Amino acid sequence: MLLQVEGVCKTYTQSKGWRRQKQTVLNNVSFNLAKGESLGLVGESGSGKSTLARIISGIEKPDSGSVLLNGKSLYQRQHRYQKLSIVFQDYTTSVNPTMTVFATISEPLSQHNYLPPLLMRDQVAGLLQKVGLSPDLMGRYPHELSGGQAQRVCIARALATHPALIILDEAVSSLDIPTQVQVLDLLEELKQEFDLSYFFITHNIQTLCYFCQRVLFFKQNAIVAQSTVKDLHSVKHPYAQALLNSVF
Numbered sequence: 633m634l635l636q637v638e639g640v641c642k643t644y645t646q647s648k649g650w651r652r653q654k655q656t657v658l659n660n661v662s663f664n665l666a667k668g669e670s671l672g673l674v675g676e677s678g679s680g681k682s683t684l685a686r687i688i689s690g691i692e693k694p695d696s697g698s699v700l701l702n703g704k705s706l707y708q709r710q711h712r713y714q715k716l717s718i719v720f721q722d723y724t725t726s727v728n729p730t731m732t733v734f735a736t737i738s739e740p741l742s743q744h745n746y747l748p749p750l751l752m753r754d755q756v757a758g759l760l761q762k763v764g765l766s767p768d769l770m771g772r773y774p775h776e777l778s779g780g781q782a783q784r785v786c787i788a789r790a791l792a793t794h795p796a797l798i799i800l801d802e803a804v805s806s807l808d809i810p811t812q813v814q815v816l817d818l819l820e821e822l823k824q825e826f827d828l829s830y831f832f833i834t835h836n837i838q839t840l841c842y843f844c845q846r847v848l849f850f851k852q853n854a855i856v857a858q859s860t861v862k863d864l865h866s867v868k869h870p871y872a873q874a875l876l877n878s879v880f
Contacts, residue, residue: 633703634797634829635665635688657683658694659853665797670823670830672840674875675850681833684850685801688831689718699832701797717790718785721802726786727774729742732771733760733785740792754810759788762825777789780811787819787828791826804839816843849875 644660657680665671675681686692688699690706699706701715720726727736747755757767763784774782783803799827800819804812816839817880820827821833822880834840840847841861849857849872857869864876 633664634667634669634701635831636698636700636703638662638666638698638700639690640684640687640694640699642680642692642694643715656853658687661697661853661855663848663858665829665831666672667796668823668829669846670832670844671846671848672832672834672844673848673850674834674837674840677835679850680853681835682852684744685718685799685831685833689799691718695696715796717795717797717801718799718801719786719790719803721806729774729787731851732770733772733777734837736774736785737789737792740789755792756788759791760785762791762822763788779807780815783807783815784818787815787822791822794826795828797829797831800830802834805833805834805836807878813837813842819843 640658640661641656643654643656646655649683661684664669673681673684683692687694689707693707706716731739734753734756736761738752741752741755753770756770760767765781765784765788767776769781769785777785785801789797804815807815819830820843823830830844832840832844836849836873841864844861846860847858847864848855849867849869851871857867857872859867859872865874867873
């Protein structure tokens with residue numbers, strides 16, 4: 633099993649006037665993700681999906697529970713960076729707006745391996761071509777890119793360290809429908825070429841069904857149901873049924 637999430641819990645402390653209250657964000661979350669699988673997580677806004685993404689990516693640690701990648705703790709720093717990448721919804725908040733496309737993609741490469749400048753440039757150019765972009769974009773800044781181009785740059789950055797798993801946290805939700813389809817098709821091509829696995833987080837069940845083989849339904853900080861895409865008609869949980877009935 634590539635990814636194993638067991639009993640993950642997370643709370644935050646909020647201040648309300650002079651009182652401090654604990655808010656549960658993740659409640660005993662457990663699931664597995666197999667090598668080569670595209671696993672989807674769908675749920676309402678505020679249900680804890682993005683917190684789960686940050687914990688699986690190693691940005692935050694859970695209060696309790698474990699996250700294993702290839703049987704090793706995710707919080708071994710070197711292991712995490714070499715095996716896992718993440719693509720967020722908003723390019724402008726996930727990269728430095730003062731960094732060029734070249735700097736954005738080369739940053740994870742330079743953190744782990746020294747490459748001579750010409751070889752680094754060749755590596756970045758090759759990654760841009762893999763995601764369907766021209767190397768001529770290397771000198772541009774985020775505000776000079778379209779939404780689709782920006783997310784392709786983020787995908788190129790995610791590929792730079794040759795990860796086994798890429799987390800996609802609402803990675804296409806800000807794009808128009810034709811661009812969403814183009815990016816999802818690109819991700820599927822890259823999956824086959826690089827033997828990738830995906831954890832795809834979204835609030836859009838239709839997008840998830842287009843892209844994933846299996847679905848986790850998330851509500852009020854916990855997984856309440858799961859199913860393969862082909863067996864969605866058999867899901868019994870009321871929340872999952874309501875989601876499905878709203879679009880099918």
